[in-house]
Each structure stands twice: as structure tokens, then as C-alpha cells.
Amino acid sequence: MSDDPQSVPGKILVGAGVGPGTDIAYRYLLLPFGNRHGLISGATGGGKTVSLQRLAEGFSKAGTAVFLADVKGDIAGLSQPGDARPAFVERAKKLGLVYRPEKFPVVFWDIFGEQGHPVRATIAEMGPLLLARMLDLNETQEGVLNIVFRVADEQGLLLYDLKDLRAVLTYVADKASEIQTKYGNVAPATIGAIQRQLLALENQGGDKFIGEPALDLNDFIAKDENGRGYVNILAADRLMRSPRLYGTFLLWMLTELFARLPEVGDLEAPKLAFFFDEAHLLFTDAPKSLLTAIEQVVRLIRSKGVGVYFVTQSPLDVPDAVLGQLGNRIQHALRAFTPRDQKAVRAAAETFRRNSNFDTAEAIMQLGVGEALVSMLDAKGAPEVVDRALIAPPAARVGPISAEERQAVIENSPLYGLYDTPMDRESAYEVLQKRAGARMENIGSGPAKRTDAENAESAPEPSAGGGLLGKLTGAVGGLFTRSNPKRMSPAELAARAALQSAARSLGTQISREIMRNIFGNMSR
Known part of the structure; x- marks a missing residue:
């Protein structure tokens, strides 16, 4: 086993609980259970993007391809090395880690063809x-x-x-x-x-x-020359202006993956980790038939080697039938100023395996930026006892990139010119x-006998x-x-x-x- 907590085979370091003295309890997502899906939730500004990026980096290092929708333009930084900002360096030190800036293999996509390769479906x-x-x-x-x-x-x-x-x-x-x-x-x-x-x-x-050429989803599931999974980033800032189009597009991708990928069972690591940001847009006002279809796809797609991770503000945004299938959980802070907010906090607390050392609902309201309640699946596939943890800092840049940096990544893409x-x-x-x-x-000439060529055409x-x-x-x-x-x-x-x-x-x-x-x- 590696002495570096960030390079343990078969695991993604999520963060650590820092106790009295020098006690550090690292929390990992086990890659063999990466296809058991997950949820990252919390109020705006609580650190969801950092948690999402941390998991995406871990999957890429393990050779798992990743799909992300970049709704604010700040996920694109995965394509550039981190800038060693003081807050991240200090957090790494607190967790007993060495901060090492890295960049990851990224392919940019855009439905409108402006900020990445065009995405089309027939x-x-x-x-x-x-x-x-x-x-x-x-x-x-x-x-x-x-x-x-x-x-x-x-x-x-x-x-x-x-x-x-x-x-x-x-x-x-x-x-x-x-x-x-x-x-x-x-x-x-x-x-x-x-x-x-x-x-x-x-x-x-x-x-x-x-339209065409339609996206071949097999192009999502690829590795670079170093064995790292490509991180596919969909530019969704403009797409978010049409929420129904956004939600339906991502659901189409899930159903296409389900229909076309072969059964593989449980693997050492997923083939693809699919992050569904602003997940509430998928479920809002959805008819019962569609919700049933989503539930079916989420339940069955794990056997195709695909892990689905929903990212949203509150667990209440996800129907119970789907929420019950999300085994890996990261919960950032929620604020309870209204009765509905309080209901959301209680709902979030009730989805975790209880820790006798603290009240889960109170802890959710006390979490600071970069902190989260973490519960991953253990070696037996059961949810761990929830723990309060600092999320490990990402190695890549957290934030937007310049137009020149984006264009350079697009032109160096293995799919450049294909779509x-x-x-x-x-x-x-x-x-x-x-x-x-x-x-x-x-008209007027009577019925004409069709030729064999016309019939064939x-x-x-x-x-x-x-x-x-x-x-x-x-x-x-x-x-x-x-x-x-x-x-x-x-x-x-x-x-x-x-x-x-x-x-x-x-x-x-x-x-x-x-x-x-x-x-x-x-x-x-």
C-alpha cells in the first residue's frame, strides 16, 4: 500500500476527519463501489464544486472516464494545473497531505458548438x-x-x-x-x-x-496515453437558460449509455462516472412515467459500469426511489431559516447512518466552507457511519479558464474535427x-410500375x-x-x-x- 494517502490503490481520497492532537481519519470512496452512485448536496457556496472536482480527479487518475456539466464555467479548470492558492495549501497541510498541482486530460463539449466539440443526437x-x-x-x-x-x-x-x-x-x-x-x-x-x-x-x-453527426458515447469512455480517464466537460452556462432542454439532454445521455453499453457487472473501477449537476432540473414537474424511467435507469445502469452522481442543493430535490440508490454521500452545509429549510435538514440527516458522537442535523447547519458530512460505502457495500470531514483540496485549478486556454485544449483533443x-x-x-x-x-398518366431500383431506394x-x-x-x-x-x-x-x-x-x-x-x- 502507498504511504501517500492520496495514492492508495483502489481508493479515492475524499477528505479526513481531524480530531484532537494529530489524529487524522481519512475517508475514501472505494472504486469497486464507484458504480453504486452518489449524491453531493449543500447550499450555494458550501463547497459542492470542490467536492465534485475532487471525485472527478480521483476517477480520472484511476482510469475512469468522467462526464461533468459545467453550469457556471468553473469546472473547466480541471484542464489546467492548480495554482497552489494559500487556502488549499494550508488545508492540505492540516490533513497531512502534500499539495501537488496537476492537470487532467479534458475534452470540452458544447451543444451550441461554441465552447467545445458539438454534441448532437438524432x-x-x-x-x-x-x-x-x-x-x-x-x-x-x-x-x-x-x-x-x-x-x-x-x-x-x-x-x-x-x-x-x-x-x-x-x-x-x-x-x-x-x-x-x-x-x-x-x-x-x-x-x-x-x-x-x-x-x-x-x-x-x-x-x-x-441532427448529425450524432454523438458516439463510446468516445466518452477513453483514456489518455498515461492511462488516465478523459474528463468530458459540457459547457452548460448557456444551456442552463433552457432548463428543460438541459435536463432532457442529460437524461438522453443516461438512457443511451444504458441502451448501448454491454453488461460488465462489478469492476475494479467504473468505466464512466456521470455527474448530474443541478439535478433538480431533471425531476421538477416530470411526469410519473418519466420518473419511473429515471429510477429504472439509475438502478440498472450500474451493471454497465457507470456510476451516476447527482449534485444539488437539497436531498429533497431527488425522489426517494432514486435517493435510496445513492450509496456514496457528501453533504455540505444547509441553512434552516424556514420550515421547508428545516425539513430539508432533517431529511438530509435521516439519510445517513447515525454517529453517536454528534447530532447529524445540527452538524449540517454548523459546517463551514470546505467541510462536509461524509458517508461512503464500506468494503461490504454498506454505508459507513457518517463523519464530519474536511474535503481534500483538488490538484487542478478551481475556477474558469481563458478563451485561449480553452481553444488550446480543444485543438489538442483526440476528437478534434470529428463532430x-x-x-x-x-x-x-x-x-x-x-x-x-x-x-x-x-397525375394523368395512370399508374406506373415501379422499377426494382425504385423499390430498393x-x-x-x-x-x-x-x-x-x-x-x-x-x-x-x-x-x-x-x-x-x-x-x-x-x-x-x-x-x-x-x-x-x-x-x-x-x-x-x-x-x-x-x-x-x-x-x-x-x-x-
């Missing part, structure tokens, strides 16, 4: 349940959206971007009398309401997120345009894992390996993005059916 990958949440649809409108997705599946109409969805909505409206005998009534007013919500989403910048250029392949919009044109040409693309999907996957794996993408030319990077996006699109239908089976009838 309409098909979003699915009707999450898209209805993003558009704030009511139950009737969500039902019609499900019909639209089913019709698109049956007609072989690929849904990639907003214009594809608008085209299929119009198609369904035109065929409403035929469709209602099979799926139920499709009112023009409902179609119109969905179209208006799509316009509102577009005005919020949602069209930047929806930057938008794609617009033939999909539902183009297919329906061709059909409309063909109908106009055939309009036939639905296969969605199974074999055939074209298998060939595309093999091409991606054989031609463009992930080991050193920096050596690819811009043309090769674009080709790889196209092939990956096509392969995922072909598999979207079968993935969605699997998710529907898992979640029952929630998306109907």
Missing part, C-alpha cells in the same frame, strides 16, 4: 418519451407523437433532424383518416400544437443539438419530397445488427481505429463520423424496442 435516438419531455407536450400530444414515430418506422422514414419530424407530422396529418382506424384519432389541432413546440425548441437553440461539420443525409424529409414529386409526375433500411449494420461497424473498426484518431485526415474524420452515425441510426429502431420492453408501456 430525433430517432431521442425517442418519443424524451422528445415529449423536451417539448413539454401534454398526454394527448405525446400519444400523437408516438403514432408519428410508429408510422415513420413502418414507412422506413428515417428521423434525423427537425425537418424530418416536421415532414412526418405533415404526412401523418394528411393521412389522418387512414391512420386513425389503426392507431386512433390524430387531430389537426394536435399536430399544429406539436409543430409550434418544435418552433419554440428551435428558437431556444434545440436545432443545434438535434465539427454538420451532416444532412437523405432521410424522411427527402424521401417524402421525392414521393410527392413522383405523384405529381404521374424507398425500402426501409435494415435495423438489425447484421447485414449493412455489421458491415458499417466493421468498416468503422477496421478503417478508423480509436487508438490514434489524431493521425486521421479531415476527410477520414468526416467519413468515420458518417459511418458511425449510419450504423447507430440503423440500430436505433431495435434499441428503442428494447427500451420499450424494459420500461413497459411508459412511452405510449
